Amino acid sequence: MTINIAGRNSSKYLQNRILQDPSFGIFVLLVLAIIVMTFLEPSFATGRNVTNVINAMMTVSFLAIGMTVVLIAGGLDLSVGSTMAVTAGVAGKFIIYGMPMSVAFLCALTIGVGIGCINGLLITKLGIPDFIATLAMLGIGQGVILLWTQGVPILGYMSGAYYYIGGLNKIAGPISIPMIVVVVISVVMTIILKRSKFGLQLYAVGSSPISARNAGVNVDAIKISAYAISGLLAAIAGIHIAGRTTTIPPLIGNGYEISAIAAAVIGGASLLGGKGRMIGALIGALTLTLTRNIINLVGIKSSWQAILTGSVLIGAVLANRASSEFSRKRFRRGKT
Amino acid sequence: MEEKVGLGRDTDFSRRSLLRTSALIGAGIGAAQLLGAPPALAVGGTANASLDKAIKDIVKGRTIKVGFTPPVLSENFTQIESAAWRKMAEFEKRFGVKWVWERQAPVGDFNAVQGTLGIVQSWISRRFDAIAVCTGANFATVQDLYKTANSKGLKVFQFNQPAELYPESELATVSNIGYDNRWQSGYLAGTYLAKALGGKGKIIQIWGPSGSDWTRGRRIGFDKALAENPGIKVVGEADGGYVRDKGFTAAQDLLTKYPDVNAIYGENEEMALGASQAIDAAGLKHWDGKTGILTIGADGLISGFKKIAEGKLTATVDIGGIDQGQNLIETIFATVALGQTVTQIINNPTQVVDKSNYKWHQAYAQWALDTPRKYGK
Amino acid sequence: MKNQSKFSKMIAIDGVVILAAFVLMVIFFSLKADSFLIPDSIRYYINEAVPIFIIIVGLTFVIIAGGIDLSIGAVLGLSAGTSLTVSMWGWPFWMAVIVGVLTGLAFGLLNAVFTTIFKINDFIVTLGTLNIAAGALTVLTDQIQLTGTKDTSFKRISGMNFLGLTSSIWIALIIVVVFELVLLKSPFGRRIFATGIGQVPALISGINTQRSKFGAYLISGGLAGLGGVLLASHLNSVQSGLAGGYELTAIAGAVLGGVSLAGGRGSVWRAIVGALFLTTLNQGLLLMGVDPLIFQIVTGLCILVGVVIDRAVYKFALTFSTQTRESNSQFLRGKRFSL
Numbered sequence A: 001m002t003i004n005i006a007g008r009n010s011s012k013y014l015q016n017r018i019l020q021d022p023s024f025g026i027f028v029l030l031v032l033a034i035i036v037m038t039f040l041e042p043s044f045a046t047g048r049n050v051t052n053v054i055n056a057m058m059t060v061s062f063l064a065i066g067m068t069v070v071l072i073a074g075g076l077d078l079s080v081g082s083t084m085a086v087t088a089g090v091a092g093k094f095i096i097y098g099m100p101m102s103v104a105f106l107c108a109l110t111i112g113v114g115i116g117c118i119n120g121l122l123i124t125k126l127g128i129p130d131f132i133a134t135l136a137m138l139g140i141g142q143g144v145i146l147l148w149t150q151g152v153p154i155l156g157y158m159s160g161a162y163y164y165i166g167g168l169n170k171i172a173g174p175i176s177i178p179m180i181v182v183v184v185i186s187v188v189m190t191i192i193l194k195r196s197k198f199g200l201q202l203y204a205v206g207s208s209p210i211s212a213r214n215a216g217v218n219v220d221a222i223k224i225s226a227y228a229i230s231g232l233l234a235a236i237a238g239i240h241i242a243g244r245t246t247t248i249p250p251l252i253g254n255g256y257e258i259s260a261i262a263a264a265v266i267g268g269a270s271l272l273g274g275k276g277r278m279i280g281a282l283i284g285a286l287t288l289t290l291t292r293n294i295i296n297l298v299g300i301k302s303s304w305q306a307i308l309t310g311s312v313l314i315g316a317v318l319a320n321r322a323s324s325e326f327s328r329k330r331f332r333r334g335k336t
Numbered sequence B: 001m002e003e004k005v006g007l008g009r010d011t012d013f014s015r016r017s018l019l020r021t022s023a024l025i026g027a028g029i030g031a032a033q034l035l036g037a038p039p040a041l042a043v044g045g046t047a048n049a050s051l052d053k054a055i056k057d058i059v060k061g062r063t064i065k066v067g068f069t070p071p072v073l074s075e076n077f078t079q080i081e082s083a084a085w086r087k088m089a090e091f092e093k094r095f096g097v098k099w100v101w102e103r104q105a106p107v108g109d110f111n112a113v114q115g116t117l118g119i120v121q122s123w124i125s126r127r128f129d130a131i132a133v134c135t136g137a138n139f140a141t142v143q144d145l146y147k148t149a150n151s152k153g154l155k156v157f158q159f160n161q162p163a164e165l166y167p168e169s170e171l172a173t174v175s176n177i178g179y180d181n182r183w184q185s186g187y188l189a190g191t192y193l194a195k196a197l198g199g200k201g202k203i204i205q206i207w208g209p210s211g212s213d214w215t216r217g218r219r220i221g222f223d224k225a226l227a228e229n230p231g232i233k234v235v236g237e238a239d240g241g242y243v244r245d246k247g248f249t250a251a252q253d254l255l256t257k258y259p260d261v262n263a264i265y266g267e268n269e270e271m272a273l274g275a276s277q278a279i280d281a282a283g284l285k286h287w288d289g290k291t292g293i294l295t296i297g298a299d300g301l302i303s304g305f306k307k308i309a310e311g312k313l314t315a316t317v318d319i320g321g322i323d324q325g326q327n328l329i330e331t332i333f334a335t336v337a338l339g340q341t342v343t344q345i346i347n348n349p350t351q352v353v354d355k356s357n358y359k360w361h362q363a364y365a366q367w368a369l370d371t372p373r374k375y376g377k
Numbered sequence C: 001m002k003n004q005s006k007f008s009k010m011i012a013i014d015g016v017v018i019l020a021a022f023v024l025m026v027i028f029f030s031l032k033a034d035s036f037l038i039p040d041s042i043r044y045y046i047n048e049a050v051p052i053f054i055i056i057v058g059l060t061f062v063i064i065a066g067g068i069d070l071s072i073g074a075v076l077g078l079s080a081g082t083s084l085t086v087s088m089w090g091w092p093f094w095m096a097v098i099v100g101v102l103t104g105l106a107f108g109l110l111n112a113v114f115t116t117i118f119k120i121n122d123f124i125v126t127l128g129t130l131n132i133a134a135g136a137l138t139v140l141t142d143q144i145q146l147t148g149t150k151d152t153s154f155k156r157i158s159g160m161n162f163l164g165l166t167s168s169i170w171i172a173l174i175i176v177v178v179f180e181l182v183l184l185k186s187p188f189g190r191r192i193f194a195t196g197i198g199q200v201p202a203l204i205s206g207i208n209t210q211r212s213k214f215g216a217y218l219i220s221g222g223l224a225g226l227g228g229v230l231l232a233s234h235l236n237s238v239q240s241g242l243a244g245g246y247e248l249t250a251i252a253g254a255v256l257g258g259v260s261l262a263g264g265r266g267s268v269w270r271a272i273v274g275a276l277f278l279t280t281l282n283q284g285l286l287l288m289g290v291d292p293l294i295f296q297i298v299t300g301l302c303i304l305v306g307v308v309i310d311r312a313v314y315k316f317a318l319t320f321s322t323q324t325r326e327s328n329s330q331f332l333r334g335k336r337f338s339l
Helices: A002-006 A011-019 A024-040 A047-056 A058-072 A080-096 A101-124 A130-149 A160-165 A177-195 A197-207 A209-214 A219-245 A256-266 A278-298 A302-335 B002-009 B013-019 B026-034 B049-059 B075-095 B113-125 B139-151 B182-196 B213-228 B244-257 B269-281 B302-310 B321-337 B358-369 C002-011 C016-032 C039-064 C072-088 C093-117 C122-143 C152-159 C167-185 C187-197 C199-204 C209-235 C246-256 C268-287 C292-321 C325-331
Strands: B063-069 B098-103 B130-133 B155-159 B175-178 B201-207 B232-239 B263-266 B294-299 B315-318 B345-347 B351-354
Touching (some): A024 A278, A024 A302, A047 A058, A047 A177, A047 A278, A047 B244, A058 A080, A058 A219, A058 A256, A058 A278, A080 A101, A080 A130, A080 A219, A101 A219, A130 C246, A160 A177, A160 A219, A177 A197, A177 A278, A209 A219, A256 A278, A256 A302, A256 C122, A278 A302, A302 B232, A302 C122, B049 B075, B063 B113, B075 B302, B113 B130, B113 B139, B113 C039, B113 C268, B130 B321, B139 B155, B175 B321, B182 B213, B182 B232, B182 B263, B182 B315, B182 B351, B201 B213, B201 B244, B201 B269, B213 B232, B232 B244, B244 B263, B244 B269, B263 B269, B269 B294, B269 B302, B302 B315, B302 B351, B302 B358, B351 B358, C016 C292, C039 C072, C039 C167, C039 C187, C039 C209, C039 C246, C039 C268, C072 C093, C072 C122, C072 C209, C072 C246, C093 C122, C093 C209, C152 C209, C167 C187, C167 C209, C246 C268, C246 C292, C268 C292
Parallel strands (some): B063 B098, B130 B155, B201 B263, B263 B294, B294 B315
Antiparallel strands (some): B315 B351
């Protein structure tokens, strides 16, 4: 402790601070990749490509933010992709049934939160492991949307306003509504996580549920809220992706849970709980989206995509680990 | 060009003309129905009543149990299924045959092939009369399963399946009701595109999942068209996984790199529609007959026809889904109820659909979709 | 009091609840689906499920050791691909088997190294290797059409018949028995349990937890490789995406059978009963002609209910069994190890 205080102003402290940042390693890799790509591919660093990438990362960003909250609380949510599909279906179908857009969205958000609450209740009150509870919910959600649509994509809900929500129409220059929503949500969530009692309790529950309970935290309530937040963000992602694709195939959410977990973890969240940040979730989402963007631009055969994604995932976690190990060693050396 | 002639080779006209004594091709029925013609006409009103009666006597009101399994649930397969129901309703009325129809699709993407195998096996155990399959599963694997079915007396049919890629002698099916992916789809799209661009231009291709038979077939055809039109250069290609959002992002990335392309080929319509969206998102211009970016897909979906009407999709290859659905039922009826023999490959007419002719294709598909869901669940 | 303790003894016997549920389900389906009990159809679906039974064995080792292996499905698919490839090149069948198993072992080694030496979270590592294995299969099938080998001895690996059952079912049976014995009777098995129950007690008792976890991942990878060989031999064709999602069925089956994801509790045969429950449910619904779209909902609900009941019974047994040492040791059979 004394060392920290003594060295607070020294550059060494700052260096360590940066190196120990949970997503510093992947950040360095990202910057390197961007520099290399800028020289390699003239169309990469163009305004159009930057907006493309940012727009393409929105869906995963929403899900990764929700997933990060759940991971902080020491949980895991495999149902986000299927929740996203269900809520997209609710938004689309209800608009077709003639509801005003706002009402349809409200229903979708409510259902998203509801699914999240059910997940939370199954896990906390019935003691089902989170992996299994949310895996079952994934199947149930997918079954419901398939039955409801009979497998046929939902069409005909698009309107002028929905093109803005999907980010297909921009509001000013390259700025689209989803970008603003993502920024607002991450800022608000960061403030909640860092400054509010709820945020502290969330980290406490994730780090050590037993000590949190002993300290008087209502662990179950905190966990349920975390899943509810994840459900809410899945619903926002659902409303958004319905606008982006202008049609809702029932299996639209397939595999998104994996992307969301990968993004959150690349951004420094831990599956052991108690760790994770909003900026990390966004960095993770950017990493995944850039990987695919680079594959397409460089013209790598698309069959290589999965191999690269898997390697990026393990590589990112290794890089983050390496940078913090490195700083710890330096720190120790500085101490002696 | 020799191969192109092949598409007529296997078309089974004799069987058709028996059952469609009204000499209506499918399209005619559809159009007539939509124009508000009396139902009698739609169900073959000009058919010979004594012929219908004679067939009725053979059928003796029997029930035919049909299992229908598409590789995924999608708009395309819904259209094929609805078209089949049309024909079933017609034959029930004319010949007194009763149908039990069970549609089971594996849940997942085109790779969920283990599901298809389980479904087919369960129908074999339950002794269905006829099984209609379309699957992404490997050719050799499903043939082995079909042989098991044959040994138990079941008849297996494939629809919309690229059977043309394999030796006909190795097929264990009764018949394949489909089209030739090479010359009736990929080649058509390639030549249409080349002709519209005046034989010169840069294009982007968005393909289905690598290794799928449909992709292989259509690529053979498209490559032939490219060989005949050396002025057309493929500058970029990507995997769109047969779905719209992947087609969209792939097209978006490629359009960033090559904003000056003249055309985008989406191997299926969902991906072509995704590409069309990417053109909008990039603020580029759609093809207007002279300039802009031309988009072409393949399937013949209602949603695609709508986009053609709006000018957001230039063209698509209608793969004859409605005819496939109807011919599937005709073939099943001819073989199971009447005991006739049909050719192994029954190819249906396909056509490039653009603004000039989309209306009747759209009306035809809509006619099929308007079927009351009597045989579904 | 005596009655209660007898009852608790009974339900505390490993996996009796899931077994009872399984028997009830079989009775239900044999009444409702007329072709359910036809030997042919039973043989068929059990045969189809063999790869899942095989990977669930390795998975049980990993889960009991406190890890998780998401890569098994994709690794199984890739191993099927590599073994069929070399068989199509004309290599003898036993070389194909070795290549398939080695492919699985390689991925098992990768998982083991990253989780135990680099200490990255198991979920993330195996998610990464899942993608790498699945991608490698896509690349492989993109290069070569794996449409079947001419080598009949390769096909015979899974297709021979003994006493009415195929060789792949026999192989699965042998693996289940052998590995159950290893898990419950050998020092290695006890170390696996110790590792999963907790690092600290294991450390106190002088067990190298990392080494036992390493072993568990190797077993999981190797068995996934063997499962792949059997699948390739059975299908005689391999395509991209093969066996994708098998890991989820296996994990759900294991948990349903009472293998605890927290580690330290479970056994191979219970996991097998769990998997058998899920595959039989699928088969029964298919034969009843239920729309597969409903399957997932039914399966999801069954998993939830199953796990809740399993937990309730476990707690119940725990409460009552504290009265008698005997039943305590019975229900804790899975947990027994010497500190």
